[in-house]
Amino acid sequence: MTLTRGARITGAVLCSVLAVMVVGWVVRDVRAVSEPLDLLRYWAGYADARPDALPATSHSDLVLLVVYVFATAAALRSSVAASALVATGLVTLLLRLPGVWGIGASWMDGRYADELRTRALIGTFVALAAALALLVTGAAGRRQSEDFYEPRPTRPGQGASAVAFLMLGAAGAVMIAWEIRQLLTFPSSIYPDWFVGGPDVRMELTDAPPGWTNATVALLCLVVAVSALVHAVHSRTLGVIVAGFVLTAGSLGIARALHHQLLERFGELGTELQLTLLSWCFLAVAGAAALIALARRGFEDVPVGPHQGYGYPQGGAPGYGYPPAGAHGQGPGYGYPQAGAPGQGPGHGYPQGGGFGPPPPSSPPPGW
Numbered sequence: 001m002t003l004t005r006g007a008r009i010t011g012a013v014l015c016s017v018l019a020v021m022v023v024g025w026v027v028r029d030v031r032a033v034s035e036p037l038d039l040l041r042y043w044a045g046y047a048d049a050r051p052d053a054l055p056a057t058s059h060s061d062l063v064l065l066v067v068y069v070f071a072t073a074a075a076l077r078s079s080v081a082a083s084a085l086v087a088t089g090l091v092t093l094l095l096r097l098p099g100v101w102g103i104g105a106s107w108m109d110g111r112y113a114d115e116l117r118t119r120a121l122i123g124t125f126v127a128l129a130a131a132l133a134l135l136v137t138g139a140a141g142r143r144q145s146e147d148f149y150e151p152r153p154t155r156p157g158q159g160a161s162a163v164a165f166l167m168l169g170a171a172g173a174v175m176i177a178w179e180i181r182q183l184l185t186f187p188s189s190i191y192p193d194w195f196v197g198g199p200d201v202r203m204e205l206t207d208a209p210p211g212w213t214n215a216t217v218a219l220l221c222l223v224v225a226v227s228a229l230v231h232a233v234h235s236r237t238l239g240v241i242v243a244g245f246v247l248t249a250g251s252l253g254i255a256r257a258l259h260h261q262l263l264e265r266f267g268e269l270g271t272e273l274q275l276t277l278l279s280w281c282f283l284a285v286a287g288a289a290a291l292i293a294l295a296r297r298g299f300e301d302v303p304v305g306p307h308q309g310y311g312y313p314q315g316g317a318p319g320y321g322y323p324p325a326g327a328h329g330q331g332p333g334y335g336y337p338q339a340g341a342p343g344q345g346p347g348h349g350y351p352q353g354g355g356f357g358p359p360p361p362s363s364p365p366p367g368w
Helices: 005-032 036-044 059-077 081-096 114-140 158-185 191-196 210-229 234-259 271-295
Strands: none
Touching: 005 036, 005 059, 005 081, 005 114, 036 059, 036 234, 059 081, 059 234, 081 114, 081 210, 081 234, 158 191, 158 210, 158 234, 158 271, 191 210, 210 234, 234 271
């Protein structure tokens, strides 16, 4: 299956609209703060970051911006354009949905100006509409390829699937384990706000609550891990996006640890904080490994049906070689007999089938 030209153009336009929206909010934040470095420190989550204006974006918006840029390029040129559009729409839908009830909530009063909140709410509905359109475009815009030489969607190989299953599966398990820990340690009045937003939880205007983001990324990690086992096409595109979030979460955690000199005092820290640092390091490694493995070119599906067997119609090219047994009214003894015919050994004659068949499979070589 491949994507029609109209669906490719539509998907590219939708991804471009989403990218422009993120760029607009980033530009607003850069203009709002007097020192851009304070904005970078805020995005990284430094405890001492105090920008003179509360940013409306977070590091998740930067990851989404990269996703939209690459999804635009994939929609126009890549053989996995359909799965790229669906994966981009799904991630956008999940991460922008909390804005529907969070932006206009009463606990947001005083944090941002009313005009800014109105613009953010309109932008959220536009983003959700674009995400749904991406899902429809990627699913309904597919067609059966009629050109034998047209690139087919590629699946991850054995090595890439193993890396994605181990790294993203473990990353998702680690993130879920920390969310369970939050359930046991957070006061009962705060824990619901961790997922849906509230006055005691840090939440940017265009961002989702931290618990919502963590749970979304963790669940998507497990989805990709299972999909990689069956070499699903979407495990490459969705896996690359999820691995980007995991890598960013781990890398920013390491950056915070270095900034606050936690690694230098690792032996003096408590057990829970030590596990937190180790989790950040693991997420960075797992995200990088999965990203590298899944970003590599996969393996195309072998054409089947009327073009099976190196471009020749099934059963061989007509008019060449010996006709199959029984052709043109001839009995089974005409020309070369069937394999396994009476009196013949199991290895004699030309077997029936479509060309040479598929080639043998190659074996190339988890946020806060």
